Structure formats: C-alpha cells, structure tokens
Amino acid sequence: MTGVTHQKWWGWGVEGIAFNYRDKPRMAPFVMDRIGIDLSAPGTPPPSFDDIDVPAPRLPEDLAAELRSALGEDHVVTSDLDRVVHTYGKGLVDLVKIRAGHLPRVPDVVVYPGTEEEVRAVVDAVVASDAVLIPFGGGSNISGSLTPPAEETRPIVSLDLGRLNRVLEVDEDAGLARVQAGALGPDLEEQLTARGWTMGHQPDSFKHSTLGGWIATRSSGMQSDKYGDIADITRGMRVVLPGKVIVLRPLPSTSSGPSVREMILGSEGRLGVITEAWVHVHRLPENREIIAYLFPNWGSAVQAMHAISVSDAHPSVTRVSDGNETAFSLSTQKASKGAKKAVQDGLFGFLEKRGWDLDKACLSYVGYEGGSARVKADxxxxxxxxxxxxxxKLGKGPGALYDQKKFDTPYIRDFLLDIGALADVSETAMPWSRLMEVYHLTIRAAREAFDSLGVRGYIMCHLSHSYHSGACLYFTFALVSRSADMDEQLRQYWVVKKAIQQSFVDHGGTISHHHGVGTDHAHWLEQDISPAGVDVQVSLLQGVDPGRNLNPGSLIPADREW
Structure with a gap:
C-alpha cells in the first residue's frame, strides 16, 4: 500500500461527495430558463470501472526490476485502477474521454518515491531505458498536462509525489518554509498552522493539488492580492534532472543572470521533477474576514476593483462576478427562511425602487486580514x-458562506456532465486598459460559437487577482450537447473553447493566467509569446531533455517538438 489517496477516477474530488441541486429551489428553474435542461430528468452516470477496457501495461522487465530495486515492491504499481487514475487530469476533455472509456495510452507503471534519492533513481532509470516520465501531484490539472503522449514503443512511467508531503523546516527569521513538492494544500496548511504560520495560497483546486503542481503550472490563489502568486511565493527549489539536481537557494533577490527559478516555474515537468521548495510563509493573521458587496452593474464593479487596486487598502481577496455569474450564484443558494429571507427580500426590493436592474447586479467578495487597526482601515x-x-455592503454572512463553499464548485461540472451539459473554464489576464474590451468581445465570441453550433449555451465571468497594471478575468461556459458520441461532444466543445481562447489573444490577453499551457492551450502559444519566444523555450527544453523523456507533448505546440 502506498498510503497516497487520489480523486475519483472518473471525476472531481472524493467518493461520496457530489453536487445536489434539490435543496436549492431556484436552480432548476434558472437552468431550464437559461439553457433548457430539466435537472430532474434522469441523467447518465459515469460508467462502472469494470466496464472500462484498460490496455495492459507494456513495462520491460529490466526497467521494472530497476524501479522495484530503487523503491521497493509496494511502491511500484501496475494495477489498472492506479494507471487509469494517472492517465488524465480533470479538464473537461479529460472527463469526456474517461467517461467514454477512451484510453489510447495509459501509463505502464505508477511509482511512489519517498525520498529525493528515490526520485533520482527513477529519473535515471527512465532516461537510461529511453522511457517517458510524467510527474503527478494531485491530478487536478485541467489543461492536458498529464495526458500520456501517443507513444507506441516507449514505456510510460507516472511518478506520483504523494509520499513527499511534509513541511521539513521553517526559517522563522526569514519567513520561509521548506516543503516537499507532493504536499496537498490542506496537509501543507495544517502542518504550517500547527507552527503558527500560513502560506496563504488557495487556488480553487486547493484540496486536491500540490505545491509541486502549483509551481509547475504557475498557479494563483484567491488570496494572491495579499500573498502573491506562486511565482512570488516560491523562492528556492530542488529539481531532479538525469544524473544531477538543480539547487536554488531561497534568496530574496539575485542578479545571477537569466533566472533558472523562473525557468522552472510553469515548466510542467519538462525541466525535471520538483522535489521540494522554499516558500514565503506568514504568521497567522489576527483577523480574517470576507465581506460581500453588490454593485449595480459590471462597469461600476470593475471600476471599483481598479480603484481598490491603486488605493492604500491591502485586501487579501478582490473578486467580483458579472451579472450572469451573480445570477447563477444566487440560483445555487439554499432557501432563505425567517429573518434572513426578510432582510434579503427587503434589500432587493429597496434596490429595485432605487432603479437597479437586478439582472445586471454584480456580487463581489473582498477579503481582509491582519491586526484590528489594519483591517478597520482597509x-x-x-x-x-x-x-x-x-x-x-451585504456583510459577513454571504462572505462567510463563500469562504466555506469556494472549493466545492468543481463538483457542479460532474453533475452537469451527467445531464448532457459540457462546462469548462478559460482564464486570462490583461492590462486594465484592455479589460472591458476583452470581456465584451469574449462574451460575444462565445455566443456566436453557440449560435454557429445551433446549441444553447451560457457564459459568465468574474474578475479576480488584481495587479498594479491589470487583472485576471475567469470565464465559465456551458453548452448543451444532445449527442452521446464522444467525438461530437468534443467537436462542439472545441468550437466554443477556441472562440474564447482566440478572443483572448486577439484583444490583449494571455492564453492562461494560472491553469498553465498543457496540450489544450499550446495551439495559441506562439500568438501569446511570439514565434521567437517559443524558439527560446524549445531551445531550453531540447538542451535539458534532448531525448524527450520528460513529459513530452506538454507546454509547446506539437509541431515544435523535436
């Protein structure tokens, strides 16, 4: 037994937890009105694992023997379930394929090293055998970074870092912690909290993603306004390459030429296996609050977020949903009763009398952390x-509810898949001066894509992760697919996804703010960083990994692989 737990093989999160609309009285009417789906109609549940045809492993005995010698028999696993769990991430494309039993290539073995020395032994054995190595953290990736390449001859090894999950030390004077790369968000924070510290990094995937995965994809968390993105938080690293280890000390700043630290950030396993990192940590805040606000429309809400970003305030969270996302969020609330219902009805009635169009109202959450004086001033x-x-101001109640439920949203996607709706996300970042242009033209591009397919769809957006020069826009979209055919579902999905991604680069945004490139976004990389920029990336990857043994196929366009 490896002692490492995983998400469902067919969907998000853990077994026994699922989204339920029945205690949310406004959701079924809302979904019927917007995309014409009856939530009470019987859906199509995911298949039984016994009905999935899993290809047999193709693991040469000499490589298997080397892996068992390095790690021990219990930590070299070839069971069908383990191999399938490590075949895909949790993107929409991944989930559609796994539900269809589409497994053209599955890792031949999953290995669970418990030390950096064992990681080195695995990497060296894989490269010596000319096999393929795919690092695996929590399996939450949604951009195709975990999908095995279509290798017909070379064996594929999935390297699961789940046993490397400890906070090794805390430098209290420097405010730094040394953490193993396989630590999941909750485990990492639990260990830090016991010592009076926090890292403060909380992406939506927090419960099911790891420090190494955050670094490998340049992750951002919802509290990045205060704590920074993972690129700001990560100061030092150890990265295993064939026959050697990159050692980057946790320096506050350096002028040592082009930054190797920056090269590893976002490298998606192509520049080695991250085994540990030094990260910024902070003393647990004296106070922590999330306050909800409501704006009359998207324009005023965005202007307010921009004003906050250049003010003297230092909130931990600045997030605002557009009218569509606000309407969806309100539809997923449980029924209000008694005084709470009276207050909510009274407020909305008052706002309508003041001339608000509540269909355009935008819900915002702002987080505050620190000492009493700091929080009061902010x-x-x-x-x-x-x-x-x-x-x-709506107050602490809605903010507290958001804080409790923020990690549960991905479960909705599995529920929607059961009933024939394909839902996914695309996020971008752009300067404040281009934000409204990107927003409006992306919404239009998605709606035109829905129309071209002749399907009903819905797109919504929120602003998060404010910076000095701009912000992140996070779009969620869903379309109704009446087809049960995997290829047709994916064809329809890509029509919409491509329209959204193309809108980003056409109007001043990046192809991804924090989900990485993987295979899903690689098509737009040259438009994002220029062909010459991709030349530099290819030269770097080829110089480090000439044999394409380290997660080939991810990060750069397929035609740029050497």
Missing part, C-alpha cells in the same frame, strides 16, 4: 470606494 477605504461606485 474596510473603511474599500467601503468608501464601493459607495462611490454605487455599490452596497
């Missing part, structure tokens, strides 16, 4: 900005 500054832009 709330006063933000409150003034909210009022100046026509917004109203």
């Amino acid at each position: 709330k006063a500054t933000v409150g003034k900005i909210v009022r100046e832009h026509g917004g109203v």
